[in-house]
Amino acid sequence: MTAQPKDSSARRGTPDATRRNEASRRAIVTAAFELVGEVGYAKLSIEGIAARAGVGKQTIYRWWPSKGAVLFDAFLMFTGDQAPALPDTGDLEADLKTVLRATVEELNDPRFDEPMRALNTEILHDPALAAVYAERLDGPMKELKKQRLRAAQRAGQLSEAVDLDVAIDLLWGPLLNRWLQRSGPLTSGYADAVVETALNGLRPHA
Amino acid sequence: MTAQPKDSSARRGTPDATRRNEASRRAIVTAAFELVGEVGYAKLSIEGIAARAGVGKQTIYRWWPSKGAVLFDAFLMFTGDQAPALPDTGDLEADLKTVLRATVEELNDPRFDEPMRALNTEILHDPALAAVYAERLDGPMKELKKQRLRAAQRAGQLSEAVDLDVAIDLLWGPLLNRWLQRSGPLTSGYADAVVETALNGLRPHA
Numbered sequence: 424m425t426a427q428p429k430d431s432s433a434r435r436g437t438p439d440a441t442r443r444n445e446a447s448r449r450a451i452v453t454a455a456f457e458l459v460g461e462v463g464y465a466k467l468s469i470e471g472i473a474a475r476a477g478v479g480k481q482t483i484y485r486w487w488p489s490k491g492a493v494l495f496d497a498f499l500m501f502t503g504d505q506a507p508a509l510p511d512t513g514d515l516e517a518d519l520k521t522v523l524r525a526t527v528e529e530l531n532d533p534r535f536d537e538p539m540r541a542l543n544t545e546i547l548h549d550p551a552l553a554a555v556y557a558e559r560l561d562g563p564m565k566e567l568k569k570q571r572l573r574a575a576q577r578a579g580q581l582s583e584a585v586d587l588d589v590a591i592d593l594l595w596g597p598l599l600n601r602w603l604q605r606s607g608p609l610t611s612g613y614a615d616a617v618v619e620t621a622l623n624g625l626r627p628h629a
Numbered sequence: 630m631t632a633q634p635k636d637s638s639a640r641r642g643t644p645d646a647t648r649r650n651e652a653s654r655r656a657i658v659t660a661a662f663e664l665v666g667e668v669g670y671a672k673l674s675i676e677g678i679a680a681r682a683g684v685g686k687q688t689i690y691r692w693w694p695s696k697g698a699v700l701f702d703a704f705l706m707f708t709g710d711q712a713p714a715l716p717d718t719g720d721l722e723a724d725l726k727t728v729l730r731a732t733v734e735e736l737n738d739p740r741f742d743e744p745m746r747a748l749n750t751e752i753l754h755d756p757a758l759a760a761v762y763a764e765r766l767d768g769p770m771k772e773l774k775k776q777r778l779r780a781a782q783r784a785g786q787l788s789e790a791v792d793l794d795v796a797i798d799l800l801w802g803p804l805l806n807r808w809l810q811r812s813g814p815l816t817s818g819y820a821d822a823v824v825e826t827a828l829n830g831l832r833p834h835a
Contacts, residue, residue: 463754604805
């Protein structure tokens with residue numbers, strides 16, 4: 424039982440070890456994501472994740488301090504890695520409907536519902552995790568949304584006077600809120616209505 | 630130890646007993662509300678509530694099946710009982726700013742923050758509680774909001790074409806979402822910007 428570095432440089436250095444590490448990491452975050460959907464966050468455990476991933480507990484603790492941290496990286500892998508730019512067909516209203524309908528589908532997908540509720544529960548009670556989430560997950564997605572909205576401003580389809588953070592909240596906030604609080608049906612029709620109402624505003628039109 | 634009705638009609642019938650019951654109920658829900666703010670929902674217990682309220686555990690179990698149910702009634706007492714109609718000065722924009730600024734103040738109030746996060750955590754994971762919340766707490770508040778918006782429609786300040794449920798989500802959703810996800814500063818300036826942007830819409834104005 425001699426003291427050793429957590430990750431020996433001999434193993435870390437070789438391409439094979441790097442590939443093995445990468446495969447283990449993927450197995451672990453995939454297991455965490457699947458398990459939280461099956462048993463819920465309260466019953467998610469490092470033991471359970473290790474068993475599902477076919478690794479030892481120590482392998483998980485070598486890379487992550489907690490189950491919340493594993494789950495967070497799972498979200499980064501499943502959503503962050505593949506976050507594409509928003510569509511730009513030149514028609515802001517149509518593009519926003521496409522994106523918000525996709526958001527509705529994802530929120531209604533049972534594979535995502537429980538893991539995302541688990542993540543949101545953690546964020547609700549953990550300001551530090553909320554800050555990491557804002558920086559690493561929500562931030563990059565928000566930047567892609569802003570890019571599309573700036574293009575719409577240049578095309579004369581979005582007011583130059585609008586604060587883009589407020590615009591994003593107005594478009595996505597109602598959907599997220601309806602999902603989190605289960606305050607009404609979350610349908611593609613609702614997504615369309617949010618887009619139309621946000622674009623047109625609540626005031627009467629002359 | 631003979632079987633007895635949970636609340637004997639002899640006691641229930643007298644005015645004194647009714648007053649005592651009412652005082653006990655108030656003490657219990659007040660204790661639950663205070664305690665959840667101090668220790669968080671996970672550590673809230675019926676024992677703790679009973680000790681704080683100066684009653685026996687059985688007194689609580691006589692009226693409520695769980696700590697979640699006690700907390701829910703606390704919210705009804707503190708917010709539902711006193712929910713007033715929205716102000717109507719004849720100026721929709723000014724009135725909405727008044728109301729949303731008050732919402733921001735409440736969400737930022739440490740006395741409400743933790744109990745409301747606890748309630749929202751329960752709603753997030755409990756569809757049955759979400760339904761009760763929608764019916765007993767959110768529903769009546771939503772009706773008051775709709776009354777104000779209908780008056781605005783009659784006064785020509787709100788489009789007749791707008792779905793009032795969508796309008797409410799567009800106005801309150803961003804605030805709730807920013808509070809729940811801690812995704813940005815929750816200030817009176819933000820409340821004003823949400824009202825202005827929702828009323829004017831995102832499109833450029835001619």
